[in-house]
Amino acid sequence: SGDAETPSGHVFAPPSVRRLARELGVAIETVEGTGPSGRITDGDVRAAAQSDAQREPDVESETDEPTDSATAGADAEPETDDDPGGDDAATAATQAAYARGAATAQVE
Amino acid sequence: MVVGDVTTGTDVLVIGGGPAGYSAAIRAGQLGLDVTLVEKDAYGGTCLNHGCIPSKALITATDVAHEARHAEEMGIHADPAVDLAGMVDWKDGVVDQLTSGVEKLCKANGVALMEGTATFADENSVRVSHGGEGQGSESVEFERAIVATGSRPIQIPGFDFADDPVLSSKDALSLESVPESLVIVGAGYIGMELAGVYAKLGTDVTVVEMLDEMLPAYPDDLTRPVEKRAQELGIDFHFGYSASEWQDLGDGIRVVAEPAEAAATDGGTAEAVEADTIELDTEKVLVAVGRQPVTDTLDLDAAGVETDDRGFVPTDDRGRTNVDHIHAIGDVAGEPMLAHTGMYEGETVAEVVAGEPAAIDYQAMPAVVFTDPEIATVGMTEDEVEDAGFEPLVGKFPFQASGRALTTGHADGFVKVVADEESGFLLGASVVGPEASELLGELGLAVELGATLEDVSSTIHAHPTLSESVMEAAANALDQAIHTLNR
Amino acid sequence: MVVGDVTTGTDVLVIGGGPAGYSAAIRAGQLGLDVTLVEKDAYGGTCLNHGCIPSKALITATDVAHEARHAEEMGIHADPAVDLAGMVDWKDGVVDQLTSGVEKLCKANGVALMEGTATFADENSVRVSHGGEGQGSESVEFERAIVATGSRPIQIPGFDFADDPVLSSKDALSLESVPESLVIVGAGYIGMELAGVYAKLGTDVTVVEMLDEMLPAYPDDLTRPVEKRAQELGIDFHFGYSASEWQDLGDGIRVVAEPAEAAATDGGTAEAVEADTIELDTEKVLVAVGRQPVTDTLDLDAAGVETDDRGFVPTDDRGRTNVDHIHAIGDVAGEPMLAHTGMYEGETVAEVVAGEPAAIDYQAMPAVVFTDPEIATVGMTEDEVEDAGFEPLVGKFPFQASGRALTTGHADGFVKVVADEESGFLLGASVVGPEASELLGELGLAVELGATLEDVSSTIHAHPTLSESVMEAAANALDQAIHTLNR
Numbered sequence A: 001s002g003d004a005e006t007p008s009g010h011v012f013a014p015p016s017v018r019r020l021a022r023e024l025g026v027a028i029e030t031v032e033g034t035g036p037s038g039r040i041t042d043g044d045v046r047a048a049a050q051s052d053a054q055r056e057p058d059v060e061s062e063t064d065e066p067t068d069s070a071t072a073g074a075d076a077e078p079e080t081d082d083d084p085g086g087d088d089a090a091t092a093a094t095q096a097a098y099a100r101g102a103a104t105a106q107v108e
Numbered sequence B, C: 001m002v003v004g005d006v007t008t009g010t011d012v013l014v015i016g017g018g019p020a021g022y023s024a025a026i027r028a029g030q031l032g033l034d035v036t037l038v039e040k041d042a043y044g045g046t047c048l049n050h051g052c053i054p055s056k057a058l059i060t061a062t063d064v065a066h067e068a069r070h071a072e073e074m075g076i077h078a079d080p081a082v083d084l085a086g087m088v089d090w091k092d093g094v095v096d097q098l099t100s101g102v103e104k105l106c107k108a109n110g111v112a113l114m115e116g117t118a119t120f121a122d123e124n125s126v127r128v129s130h131g132g133e134g135q136g137s138e139s140v141e142f143e144r145a146i147v148a149t150g151s152r153p154i155q156i157p158g159f160d161f162a163d164d165p166v167l168s169s170k171d172a173l174s175l176e177s178v179p180e181s182l183v184i185v186g187a188g189y190i191g192m193e194l195a196g197v198y199a200k201l202g203t204d205v206t207v208v209e210m211l212d213e214m215l216p217a218y219p220d221d222l223t224r225p226v227e228k229r230a231q232e233l234g235i236d237f238h239f240g241y242s243a244s245e246w247q248d249l250g251d252g253i254r255v256v257a258e259p260a261e262a263a264a265t266d267g268g269t270a271e272a273v274e275a276d277t278i279e280l281d282t283e284k285v286l287v288a289v290g291r292q293p294v295t296d297t298l299d300l301d302a303a304g305v306e307t308d309d310r311g312f313v314p315t316d317d318r319g320r321t322n323v324d325h326i327h328a329i330g331d332v333a334g335e336p337m338l339a340h341t342g343m344y345e346g347e348t349v350a351e352v353v354a355g356e357p358a359a360i361d362y363q364a365m366p367a368v369v370f371t372d373p374e375i376a377t378v379g380m381t382e383d384e385v386e387d388a389g390f391e392p393l394v395g396k397f398p399f400q401a402s403g404r405a406l407t408t409g410h411a412d413g414f415v416k417v418v419a420d421e422e423s424g425f426l427l428g429a430s431v432v433g434p435e436a437s438e439l440l441g442e443l444g445l446a447v448e449l450g451a452t453l454e455d456v457s458s459t460i461h462a463h464p465t466l467s468e469s470v471m472e473a474a475a476n477a478l479d480q481a482i483h484t485l486n487r
Ligand SMILES: Cc1cc2nc3c(=O)[nH]c(=O)nc-3n(C[C@H](O)[C@H](O)[C@H](O)COP(=O)(O)OP(=O)(O)OC[C@H]3O[C@@H](n4cnc5c(N)ncnc54)[C@H](O)[C@@H]3O)c2cc1C
Pocket: B015, B016, B017, B018, B019, B020, B021, B038, B039, B040, B041, B042, B043, B044, B045, B046, B047, B048, B050, B051, B052, B053, B055, B116, B117, B118, B119, B148, B149, B150, B151, B169, B170, B190, B294, B297, B298, B329, B330, B331, B332, B337, B338, B339, B340, B341, B342, B370, C462, C463, C464
């Protein structure tokens, strides 16, 4: 079906992609999946973040962590070591190379 | 609240050193947080000391003897003698190795360890009272606290764990000799796992269960092979009965059980509503009717943390209680009360506390019952799939058709997968049979990743393995199984 | 070519009923093709009759006895007696159940079965000669043929399998009594698996290997635990020696082995170049030096099908030989010569023949050695990852840190994963230790699906299981392991 929205709100995306969505402040339930059978890929999440950013420039503040000043100390800074968008293309290409289902499995 | 002479400060205070607590502390340490772990009793908590590990050690060891004793068919003739005290010693050695490992891992990850019982003084401090006489107490101030105080076995009226013939699961894991007879109250997973151990050790085991079936949390198709095996092992069952009291007979005890109203009014089976009280003469009685959260030592009120009507501490998807900077994880935070749930929550909450974009958002929670054969489930059941609005597509593979299962002499049971018919996404799976607990790893990953039936069925699996059954079950849903008939 | 009186026609002719052939035939039947399977000997081929299944049956059964015999530490005292003839009978029963299952599954999927030896007459027909005296032969015409004639053990000069004391792997799986002593020529997986079986049965086992190590296809870190165990089992090794002949001693034989030049000029170890011939007195000698393709009964020339210099039939990613409508699958089509490779190729080629968009394009080929402990690998090795231009990121988890492993008494070994550092994609994995063969299922799926280290490490795994080690190894690569130290 290619439609990410499922009857239950069950999300078809691997944990790494779900985490990326939280990191980028993307509501993953609203993301359209382009992977096999409509699985949501990290590329889909990054694309959604990009278009959200165009609509709502203040998306950063949505990264919902209450990065409490209470946490004090050196580590209060959220670890967003992944440069969003930076290695996008490379990652997508590598993923395509491994998501063999996409290339050969679409029997119908 | 009396304030002690010594006051320590910590960014993150973890209360309780079971799987949930130590996982949280270690992960917090890895993330560079200043973290203190308070444990009143033994590192590793219930799981390592009186739960998962000791029970699995005894299950595996009794199986070694039992397998050899019943392998005539394979040309093996043996009559092993089991020295339970020796077995318990070995088990204790395993436990020691693991608990001291936990201690080392905490230290290596920069976790400050503190022995004692933590009680909240207010929203930002606890008082830690140290164990022995005159050991005193100290005050610890924290920015964030993580409550991981676990659970304990429920006592029922008439059966006091302090009395010698009345065993808790903890006691049953450390007996010095094999009882001649044992009544087990409760046919949940803990009761059934231990029923298997003692039946294999030669004990005459009788199980009394209030409801009208064993392992009521699991569907019939999964429990049937366990029921069959329990019968072969000579375990007797009384369903629809509640144990009410025990009497001392001098050289043993008598356990009295009454028909359970619940089961009776429910329209239970004929067997379940036998009108009369039953009396079971036995050497010991094990009460395994469930577990309840441990919060009594904590004084949660002092910190303003609320509990629900069963005493659990409700939390959100960041593991936060109603007090934002106090989290709760593991058994004390509610169902499912499983070690791996606690570890996952512990790691996740540590990341949340460190400001990472983490959340408790698994798709696939596994659960295993280490009976003979094992039962293992992950993700949704067929009914849940339907309730969630999907069209369930089911695939099944019986171990009778597995070459590897036949070569082990254990071929009862099956692998079953449930997917969404339209997309093919795997939503859940269940296994009953040999190594069910290990097969669950792949099934859980498949559900968690959003794998389709085709992904699983076209992944090459080594031959001959039990894991081929996972592939075959997925293929069966697609009418493409090779080693079993399709629908 | 003589044309027989009877001529049958079929769309798809499968030659050979081993795992490759029967999988192809069944899948072709499922896809509605008109398919005929010719088998000259026994359904299930080498794997079910003389390979995977019988060897695993004996390995598992001898382990039941061996485990019980060595479980004093667990408080178990046993001295099992093994009746090898009884064990072999049981094994034969398992084989019969599986081979008759294969026959039924073929029929149920509409496969026409034909007993006899198929020999190509030309590009579109074979002659099938039926076994016994005067059973005659018939001609079968086909549109497409799938060659799945498998492999047989290699004989070496001086050792004729027809001689009584000289055993092939097939013979070694059906002995009626335990030999007092056994020399095994070849320390590959078949030799090493059987070395374990006989050592555990009490045979005095000596292994002679031309190269300077056991299981030369596997890296040292994986073989080390097997080597250690082999020593404990009292297995003797002579590396760098080639068996050259045997002599009859009356009450036994003498096996003569010469220093293997290859190893010596290779600059082998001191041990490997001991100058002199060795003589090993023994009851039997098992030659397990490899397997070669079976094509001699086929007359491939008549169909114009080419073989390579080792006799294998080269194929493309649709399993096609140089003759477009003739395919080859399984052992006869080359390395890896494994049952699951054959089954995968069989299913794939059946789909190709049916016009589906199928191809042989796996990312993750598993391989298992059922030694004690088991070795299991899937996907790329660390070196291969580097050669492919990735930056390898490695994670490891020792079973000594696994609660489940300790409760089984088997905690040697580890799980190791290799990923691409940049993307985190899992590219390969290896395991040595308890249930390595079963843990491979999840690892293979992860590689096949393009899962990342994070995907695997954040998937909840049931506690206590060996499969947690997979999660921990992935976490270790990310410096996030809880139960082992990170780098
Ligand atoms: C017989 C048995 C078998 C089991 N088998 C399995 C199994 O196979 N798989 C599985 O997943 N689960 C199993 N469980 C359940 C598992 O043991 C629990 O889910 C798990 O231990 C919960 O972990 P936890 O960290 O939340 O709590 P616990 O392990 O209960 O640890 C809590 C710790 O907190 C300490 N503590 C409590 N209050 C305080 C305080 N005020 N101050 C300081 N310290 C405090 C306690 O001393 C304890 O060490 C089993 C349980 C039992 C009883």
